[in-house]
Amino acid sequence: MRVRLARTSLFAIFLIAACARPAWAVATFDEVKRDYRPSDTLVLDRSGEVIQRLRTDSAVRRGQWVALPDVSPALRTALVLSEDKRFYEHSGVDWRAVSAAAWGNLWNTKTRGASTLSMQLAGLLDEDWRAGAGGRSIVQKVGQTVSAQVLEARWRKDQILEAYLNLVPFRGEMVGIDALSRTLFGKAAHGLDEREAAIAAALVRAPNAKAAQVSQRACGVLKTMQAPAKADCEGLDLYAAAALQRRAFDASEGVAPHLARRLVAAQTAQTAGTKGGPNAPRTLTSTARAPLQRFAVQTLQQQLRELRGRHVEDGAVVVLDNATGEVLAWVGSSGELSGAAEVDGVMALRQPGSTLKPFLYAQAIAEKRITAASLLEDSSSQIQTAGGLYIPQNYDRQFKGLVSARTALGASLNVPAVRTLVMVSPDAFHRQLKAVGLPLKESGDYYGYSLALGSSEVSLLSLANAYRTLANGGRYSAPSLAKNPKPVFTPALDARAAFIATDIMADPMARARTFGTDSILATRFWTAVKTGTSKDMRDNWAMGFSQRYTVGVWVGNASGAPMWDVSGTSGAAPIWAAVMNYLHKTERSRAPAPPAGLVQSRTQFGNQGAQPLEAARSEWFLQGTEQTVFAINSGAETQGATLARGQKSSRKPAAEPDAPPRITAPASGTIIALDPDIPPKHQRVSFSAEGRGTRWLMDGKEFARGPQAQWMPWPGRHVVQLVDAGGKVADEIKLEVRGAGVREASVRGSGAAVR
Structure with missing residues (x-):
């Protein structure tokens, strides 16, 4: 008998010793909370406000870690009464429950079981103590018991309950109370009532039970929480069945889905191969401003609703900080209004139309081919190309005759732009566009003279940043999604020419011939702006900047389908103006100071008939290119003077008086x-x-x-x-x-x- 007892004692000592080391290696509460990984990533704005929740782990559904005070009292009560009535009395092991379970096993009587919340948490924290297909072994049971007592010695009761609620599997892929409450009940954990708490507690015991079993057990929990006579289980079966049919809450919600995906992709690439792997972290801080982001989304959707009868359903908005390049707003689509809401309009490649013209005129001015007052002929022109004659026209099929470069850019006239590109050459203009950050796929010769009218493809982000280059006096730096970046500026455009192009875009009189003097483009504070429309009215743009901000807007259809009768001033410009006005509700915007090497001179223009071609004005010039009078002689000399290089006249020699038609x-x-x-x-x-x-x-x-x-x-x-x-x-x-x-x-x- 003594030998048997000795053997039993030795076995118990050996068993406890085998379990002691892993049991004593229990993590602290702070370590468990720190290592917790929700299946969603929260994207915050620059001030810490959540602007997007995005699911990034498809293997499991975990919500955010919920602090115990943020869990409804009803759920805390239901869980303790259902799983561990003496939770606040024992020190990890409920020996009374153990005795009752042992007695029940001896007499083959069904009992609740002796596993406490602390023991269950030990099993959740250490996979060595988790039950397998055949249940737990003796070693596992002993180890779980020891670990539970260690937890009780090192953790407070509220920490144990908080960790349990966040780590316990409830149903299917759902782990933790946040995922459960948002999935089954569509609310946060602090809002669960007694009926919902009873269903949640019932799922802990049998996560995959049928709805009838869940409602039956939930009714028992309700009776424990309330007086049996007062417990109301009527309709609980229907309510439980409806809740259990819900499988997941939205994979993404917020106001910045495309920005969130961009940040997560960048973070995943950055952390791949590091500790924590591509899943860390689960909270990302962006450069965006939440109020501005919401306003941009609302303004875009409101404008598109007004344009719905014109076959327009998509749009995008981006706002950049001129000094730092930080992205302050990133709206990739119109959301529910779009048939392709997943397409990111900020990064999609589209034809920019006339929005490339400021860079063309700036380059021509920098190369001293023209000045802002140089006269360009806006008339029918046929330009010989390898594919035939290129015949550019204006939007209203009318020609303005001789106009200054200022008027040609401000009024967005096509023919003078093409004539200017003939002087500069498509290949040289292509190099200039690359310098300001526009990643054109093809060569300048591929696009030919249509490059002046935006036949290439660019993204809204790169185009907006190119305009930011103009705002920074021709200095380029990349846009940034990281807070407080240290931008590295490189010269991309002559500062003097950038100033003149900016001055033209800010001049209401320069665009009056096309847009009038009271268009939506005229703001009460200083701004420079340009619109554009691509082939077949597929893309509509408004690009511009103030002293501090650059705002870019695209409107169109993600499918590439053309819009119906939508222009720059009726499509994208109202959104641009609204966002600019929002940014400058309290901020001022002043015109930039002219750089060195510029002079301002009084300029007059020759007559066309009895009237001058344009009104006399003060004009900006690169030093050494200033003139006081701009005029072109009449007669045959005029024709030769106004045909740019590479153009050919289409006129045939005059016919004899009696020649046939x-x-x-x-x-x-x-x-x-x-x-x-x-x-x-x-x-x-x-x-x-x-x-x-x-x-x-x-x-x-x-x-x-x-x-x-x-x-x-x-x-x-x-x-x-x-x-x-x-x-x-x-x-x-x-x-x-x-x-x-x-x-x-x-x-x-x-x-x-x-x-």
Whole structure:
């Protein structure tokens, strides 16, 4: 007998010794809380306010760690009464419950079990004590018991209960009270009532039980919490069944989903291979301002609702701090209004339209090819290219004649921009755009002269940062999603030319010919702004900056479908103006000081008839390029002076007085490319002829009479015939039109689109 007792004692000592070392290695409460990893990442604004919750762990659903005071009293009571009635009395092991369980096992009587909350938490903290498919072994049970007593010795009761509530599996993939309460009940843990608390407590015992079993056990918990006579279990089965059908709350919620994904991707790449792996951390601080982000989202959605009848459903907004490059707002889509809300409009590549023109004119000024007062001819032009004749036009199919470069940029005239690119060359302009941070995929020769009108593809972020380069006097630095960056500036554009281009964009009179003097672009404080519209009205932009901020707005459709009758001032500009006004509710914005090397001189312009081409004004010049008078002589000299290099006149030698009627322009074989920056319904091809009593036929149908004619181009190959007074075909040419024509949907609405 003594030998048997000795063996038993030795076995017990050995068992306790085997379990003691891992049991005593229990982590502290602070360590457990620190190492907790929710399945969601919280993205905070620069002040610590949550702006987005984004699920980043698909293997399990864990919410945020919930402090015990933030758990409803009903749930705390229900859990203790259900799982460990003497929780506040024992020191880790409920020996009365152990005795009752042993007695029940001896007499084969079903009992609640002896596992305390502390013992269950020990099993959650150390996988060595977790039950396997066949339950726990004797060693595991002893180790769990020792660990529970160590926990009780080192942790407070409230810490044990708090950790348990955050680590216990409830149902399916849901772990912790935050995930449970938000998934099944759609509320935070502090809002759970007694009925919901009873269901939660019932799930601890049987996480995957059927709804009927859960409601039955929840009813028992309710009766324990309340007097049995007062416990109301009516309808509990239906309520439990409905709650258990809910599987997950939204994977992402907030006001900055695209910014959150961008930050998480950057953080994952940065922490890959480090301690904690790609899952650390679960809280990220952004550079955004929460109130500004919310305002930008609301303004974008409100504007798009107003434009819904014009086939517009998407948009994006980005706001940059000029000095640091910090992203203060990042709105990637219109959210619920969009058919492709996951597409990030801030990073998507789109044609920028006329928003590239400021960089073109700045480059031409820096190279001293033109000044802001130089006269450029806004007239019909045919530029020979490898693919045929390139014939740019203006938005209203009208030409302004001779205009200054200031007016050409401010009024966003297309033909002078193309003439300016002819001087600069597409390849040199391509290098300039790369210098200001626009990552163009193709070479300048690939885009050709249409590069002046934005035929390349850029992202809203890179375009906004290029405008920030203008705001910083031609100095480039990358945008930043990290707080308090140390921007590294590099010269990308002549500071003097950047100042002149900025001054033009800030001049309401410069854009008056196109936009009027009271357009949405005119702000009560200093700003410089430019709009743009891409081919077939697929993309609409408003880009501009104040003394401190750069704001970029894109409006369109993620699918690339064209909008209907939406212009720069009716599409993106109202959003841009609203965001700018919000930023400057209390902040001032002053014009930049001119850099060294600039002079301001009084300038006059020659006459066109009895009136001067433009009103006299003070103009900015690079030192050494200033002039007091800008004029062009009349007659044949004018033609030679206004044709930029690389252009060819389409005029044929004058016909003899008695010669038969003939077509003088365009030449047969002309290839016409529809302008990428003009809505198709606003484009026209001009024809001219010599002779009297002539009629024009397009593919056999008459479309005009007289020596001059205009025709709205339609894609395809066409035959143009000139018929004399006797009805006989006197001349004929063939031409081809390339590009997209007017769709039936795109001609709805009224009024000309203004860029």
